[in-house]
Amino acid sequence: MDHSEDHLPAGFRYSGVTCGIKASGKSDLALIVADHPVTAAGVYTLNQVVAAPVVLSRSRTPSSTLRAVVTNSGNANACTGDAGMDDAKSMCQMVADQIGCSQEDVLVMSTGVIGRPLPMDKITAGIGQAAKELSAESPAFVRAAEAIRTTDAERKTVTRTIQIGDREIRFAAMAKGAGMIAPNMATMLAVMLTDAPLSADSIKQVLAEAADRSFNRVSVDGHTSTNDTFLLLASGQGEPLAGDDLAQFQIQINEVAIALAKQLVEDGEGAAHTMAIRVTGAGNTHDAEVIAKTVAASPLVKTAITGGDPNWGRIVSAAGYAEAKINPAKTSLTICGQEIYRDGTPVPFDAKSLSEKMRAQKEVPLELTVGDGPGTADYWSSDLTCEYVRFNSEYTT
Amino acid sequence: MDHSEDHLPAGFRYSGVTCGIKASGKSDLALIVADHPVTAAGVYTLNQVVAAPVVLSRSRTPSSTLRAVVTNSGNANACTGDAGMDDAKSMCQMVADQIGCSQEDVLVMSTGVIGRPLPMDKITAGIGQAAKELSAESPAFVRAAEAIRTTDAERKTVTRTIQIGDREIRFAAMAKGAGMIAPNMATMLAVMLTDAPLSADSIKQVLAEAADRSFNRVSVDGHTSTNDTFLLLASGQGEPLAGDDLAQFQIQINEVAIALAKQLVEDGEGAAHTMAIRVTGAGNTHDAEVIAKTVAASPLVKTAITGGDPNWGRIVSAAGYAEAKINPAKTSLTICGQEIYRDGTPVPFDAKSLSEKMRAQKEVPLELTVGDGPGTADYWSSDLTCEYVRFNSEYTT
Numbered sequence: 083m084d085h086s087e088d089h090l091p092a093g094f095r096y097s098g099v100t101c102g103i104k105a106s107g108k109s110d111l112a113l114i115v116a117d118h119p120v121t122a123a124g125v126y127t128l129n130q131v132v133a134a135p136v137v138l139s140r141s142r143t144p145s146s147t148l149r150a151v152v153t154n155s156g157n158a159n160a161c162t163g164d165a166g167m168d169d170a171k172s173m174c175q176m177v178a179d180q181i182g183c184s185q186e187d188v189l190v191m192s193t194g195v196i197g198r199p200l201p202m203d204k205i206t207a208g209i210g211q212a213a214k215e216l217s218a219e220s221p222a223f224v225r226a227a228e229a230i231r232t233t234d235a236e237r238k239t240v241t242r243t244i245q246i247g248d249r250e251i252r253f254a255a256m257a258k259g260a261g262m263i264a265p266n267m268a269t270m271l272a273v274m275l276t277d278a279p280l281s282a283d284s285i286k287q288v289l290a291e292a293a294d295r296s297f298n299r300v301s302v303d304g305h306t307s308t309n310d311t312f313l314l315l316a317s318g319q320g321e322p323l324a325g326d327d328l329a330q331f332q333i334q335i336n337e338v339a340i341a342l343a344k345q346l347v348e349d350g351e352g353a354a355h356t357m358a359i360r361v362t363g364a365g366n367t368h369d370a371e372v373i374a375k376t377v378a379a380s381p382l383v384k385t386a387i388t389g390g391d392p393n394w395g396r397i398v399s400a401a402g403y404a405e406a407k408i409n410p411a412k413t414s415l416t417i418c419g420q421e422i423y424r425d426g427t428p429v430p431f432d433a434k435s436l437s438e439k440m441r442a443q444k445e446v447p448l449e450l451t452v453g454d455g456p457g458t459a460d461y462w463s464s465d466l467t468c469e470y471v472r473f474n475s476e477y478t479t
Numbered sequence: 480m481d482h483s484e485d486h487l488p489a490g491f492r493y494s495g496v497t498c499g500i501k502a503s504g505k506s507d508l509a510l511i512v513a514d515h516p517v518t519a520a521g522v523y524t525l526n527q528v529v530a531a532p533v534v535l536s537r538s539r540t541p542s543s544t545l546r547a548v549v550t551n552s553g554n555a556n557a558c559t560g561d562a563g564m565d566d567a568k569s570m571c572q573m574v575a576d577q578i579g580c581s582q583e584d585v586l587v588m589s590t591g592v593i594g595r596p597l598p599m600d601k602i603t604a605g606i607g608q609a610a611k612e613l614s615a616e617s618p619a620f621v622r623a624a625e626a627i628r629t630t631d632a633e634r635k636t637v638t639r640t641i642q643i644g645d646r647e648i649r650f651a652a653m654a655k656g657a658g659m660i661a662p663n664m665a666t667m668l669a670v671m672l673t674d675a676p677l678s679a680d681s682i683k684q685v686l687a688e689a690a691d692r693s694f695n696r697v698s699v700d701g702h703t704s705t706n707d708t709f710l711l712l713a714s715g716q717g718e719p720l721a722g723d724d725l726a727q728f729q730i731q732i733n734e735v736a737i738a739l740a741k742q743l744v745e746d747g748e749g750a751a752h753t754m755a756i757r758v759t760g761a762g763n764t765h766d767a768e769v770i771a772k773t774v775a776a777s778p779l780v781k782t783a784i785t786g787g788d789p790n791w792g793r794i795v796s797a798a799g800y801a802e803a804k805i806n807p808a809k810t811s812l813t814i815c816g817q818e819i820y821r822d823g824t825p826v827p828f829d830a831k832s833l834s835e836k837m838r839a840q841k842e843v844p845l846e847l848t849v850g851d852g853p854g855t856a857d858y859w860s861s862d863l864t865c866e867y868v869r870f871n872s873e874y875t876t
Contacts, residue, residue, distance in 0.1 A: 131799035131807045161792075161825065196792045197825045305779050305793075306800040381778070381863075382702050382871055389872030395558075395593045396702075402528035403703040410528045428558065428594045466778075467872075468865040474779055475786030475864075 089243045090223055091252035091277035093117050093317030095216040098229030101208025103156035103194070103201055111208035112153045112229035114273060115181055115216055120317045121282050122148035123289040124189070125297075127310035133160030133196075134167040136309055138174070139189040146282040148315060149183040151273055152190050152209065153230050155258070159192040159200050160308040169200045176206060180213035191271050191311050193232055193258060227256035230271055234258050238345040244334045246327050251278045251318075253338045259346045269307035270297065272342060278331055279318030288332055289314040296339035299371070300347045300462045301378055340460075347462045348444070352469030355387050356445045356462055361401075364457030369406035371459040373452055376404035378463035387465040390441035392433060394423040401452055409453035416449040486640045487620055488649040488674035490514050490714030492613040495622030498605025500553035500591070500598055508605035509550045509626035511670060512578055512613055517714045518679050519545035520686040521586070522694075524707035530557030530593075531567040533706055536586040543679040545712060546580040548670055549587050549606065550627050552655070556589040556597050557705040566597045573603060577610035588668050588708050590629055590655065624653035627668055631655050635742040641731045643724050648675045648715075650735045656743045666704035667694065669739060675728055676715030685729055686711040693736035696768070697859045698775055699747035737857075744859045745841070749866030752784050753842045753859055758798075761854030766803035768856040770849055773801035775860035784862040787838035789830060791820040798849055806850035813846040 095115045103110040124143040126136050142148075152173050159166045174188035192200070216222070227239045238257040243250060259270035280288060293312050314335075323331050347356050359378055364370035377383055380400040386393040394415050401408050415423040418439045422431050440446050492512045500507040521540040523533050539545075549570050556563045571585035589597070613619070624636045635654040640647060656667035677685060690709050711732075720728050744753050756775055761767035774780055777797040783790040791812050798805050812820040815836045819828050837843050 129796060129799040130805050131796055131810075161795075161823065163824065305777060305797065308796055308799065380702060381867075385868055385871035388868065391872070398558075399526055399528055399705055400702065402526040402705065408527050413528075426558065427560070466868055468868050470778075471782055471785065471863055471865050471868055474782035475788070 089241060089252050090218065090220065090254045091275050091317060093120065093277055094275050095218045096222040096226040097212040097215040097217065098225030098227070099208050099212045099215060101211070102204045103154055109225065109229040110154055110156045111205065111212055112226040113177065113209070113212040113216065114151045114226060114275070116149050116315060116317055118317070119147040119149060119187065120315050121146045121280050121285045122189070122313065122315045123286040124311060124313045125289060125293045127306055127308060129306050129308050129310070131161070131308045133158055133192060133309045134162060134170040135159055135190040135192045136311060138167065138170045139191065139311060142186060142189060144282050144286045145187065147187050148189065149187040150177050150181060150189070151313060151315070152177045152188060153271065154192050154200070154205060155230050155232050156194040157192060157198060157200050158194045158196050158309050161197045162199055165199060169202055172202065173205060173209065176209045177213070180209065189313060191309070193230065193271055193309055196308065223254060230256065230258045232258060234349055236345065236349050238342060238349070240338050240341045242338050246323065246330050251276060251331070253335070255338055255342045257342050257346060269305065270310045270346065272297065272312045274314045274335070274338065275317070276314070276335070277317045279320050279322045280316040281322035284322060284328060285314060285316055288335060291332060292335050292339040295336045296343035299374070299460060300343045301375070344462055347464050350464030351473050352467040353464035354467050355443070355465045357387050357465065358445050358447045359461040359463065360447070360449050360458065361452060361461070362449070362458045363412065363451040363453040363455055365407055365453070365455040366457040367459060368457070370457035371461070372406040373401050373404040373408065373450070374459045374461035376400055377448070377450065378461050381466055384463070384466035387440070387446055388467050390437040392417050392422055392431070392436045392440065394428060397448065397450065398423060401450060412451070412453045414451040418443065418447060486638060486649050487615065487617065487651045488672050488714060490517065490674055491672050492615045493619040493623040494609040494612040494614065495619070495624070495626030496605055496608045496612060498608070499601045500551055506622065506626040507551055507553045508602065508609055509623040510574065510606070510609040510613065511548045511623060511672070513546050513712060513714055515714070516544040516546060516584065517712050518543045518677050518682045519586070519710065519712045520683040522686060522690045522709045524703055524705060526703050526705050526707070528558070528705050530555055530589060530706045531559060531563035532556055532587040532589045533708060535564065535567045535571070536588065536708060539583060539586060541679050541683045542584065544584050545586065546584040547574050547578060547586070548710060548712070549574045549585060550668065551589050551597070551602060552627050552629050553591040554589060554595060554597050555591045555593050555706050557593045559594065559596055562596060566599055569599060570602060570606065573606045574610070577606065586710060588706070590627065590668055590706055593705065620651060627653065627655045629655060631746055633742065633746050635739060635746070637735050637738045639735055643720065643727050648673060648728070650732070652735055652739050654739050654743060666702065667707045667743065669694065669709045671711045671732070671735065672714070673711070673732070674714050676717050676719045677713040678719035681719060681721070681725060682711060682713055685732060688729060689732045689736040692733045693740035696771070696857060697740045697744045698772070699744060699750070699861050741859055744861050747861030748870050749864045750861035751864050752840070752862045754784050754862065755842050755844045756858045756860065757844070757846045757855070758849060759846070759855045760809065760848040760850040760852055762804055762850070762852040763854040764856060765854070767854035768858070769803040770798050770801040770805065770847070771856045771858035773797055774845070774847065775858050778863055781860070781863035784837070784843055785864050787834040789814050789819055789828070789833045789837065791825065794845065794847065795820060798847060809848070809850045811848040815840065815844060
């Protein structure tokens, strides 16, 4: 994982504090503040059961005057009714009061237990403290990334500096999530910050494509939560990126988002291996995605990867029941660089040595060709282990 | 399970023999022969990777002149190319020669390892022996049901006698399947026999509806195989059922098919519990099915059932990401008769006693209301245990 939090984008300050929402005593409130109004976009859970902070933030993006994002962990503020919406608005108002802006220019994210009211006294104190501790330095960014964790085994951050023409652009991104976790933890929150100049129009498109290539192409257990949120804030001043520069930027931001999303899969509950599935030869991109997702979600494929089993039957038949066209006579499969199925027919191979290779690698690449069409897609998924079952069954509400 | 194989429908004979396809020495070839031409229909796997016997049988149904079904276990005759199709035809021809009919009036099913040629010498001997041992008595029916098993822990049969007007009608049905099993076992085969008189037109509709209400509403791991086949043969002579009689018959055959399909779930790999999911209040039947299937397939719901955890958050959020409309404000959930979520809000309940109830029951009923529409659906699924993971990961190709 990419944990070097240097070269943060210009124009943002961070803090992460402990306000007592989590019984564990770990940090649980993060604040990100832009020095000036910035452009911002969000993509949100498609679950029909939606938490109050998602409803509120969704109504405020895209924006070209955004100033702050406040996040609490330990309580999802979901299934909390009208009181939950009041609390979400209060959190934004408190931040606005601290930094001097309109509460409409503040976004809010929550993650943790569902169905319990937020402890607003603790959050009030936490926001006050977080506002005092804001800093543009790396340790503050790390503290913010720590404070959004729930059961994540690892902190999830990516920072990167890229060149667009003669302009240097920086990214800093943080995420949390390791599956839709017991008891009722919301899955996935992510915030990407950049000092690229983006118009309010283009930031929405840029984020949508980055999300499609990254967070929409990873799965641990296929469960979309009530709180999933992915935000992008861009602080750059002056002429917004356009044309070739914007296209270049899109390629780069997709890679940053993929790097961040892969950290979620690698940290998936009980995961021993990551599958990196590349589907080629589908009729179009959508079909390739559907096939990759179906293979990625199959418990039989997942357990084959767990066991280091180069079982083409499970993988090919999972592709075969995907709701997208494949050409069985032109279907081929390569695992860890070893072709084991070509044009609909098994290829003899040394099963023992391939199995050893699969077990030894943390990331197991599966290359599946399903025809001779132009559609390709990459997808990442975790395997399925007894630890996953234990983690999710040995809990009682 | 309903293992009383009395009152078999008139007009059928059975045999089950050991011809040596299985290394275990267990029986592996079953023959069902109709004394006279009967009407028959089939529903087959929707997987795009389809085994030769499925292609052949599919081309021969519906039929009003069917005479026999031959089934082998231990080898799926899938991914075996043109030779596989020749072998499937040979099996039908051998049966036709034995009983004196056209090979077009014989259906064939295969289940077992994928990608290996059928041992035709053994099968030839087996069909000869099976033809000699045909009998209309219960022990022969049981031997046939035994011979189609692969890794099934239990034999799966249902027999039933019903009354339609003043006519007595009998059913006898057998099935095999316990998940899409390692190494590459084909999931599900089922044959239903009845002595009702059905026209070639109506038998297709009757079977399609019975399949939709039964085998299409159960899942162990969501994997449709290359070989799934569900056949219905009707031996009744005289005026075919129609009108109210046919409607009555449909209700009864649905119940028989559900009883058979539930045996698959109860015997699911590593399954400790069955979930019986009833969705009500959806916009229409299709939506109810989609919601029930999504809840049934969620690994987080499955592991909650494994752990006896009345976790409404997982169940309601799974319904929320189903690709069908729910009304979150009118969503309610009852587990084992205990309401725990009503109109979008958690209901206080004694979690400990409900958890004990869930653990004690083999079948855990979940009643999920998702609005006030007319759509309802029943669905059955197994839970997800460490045994499932072990069974499917501790195998190497």
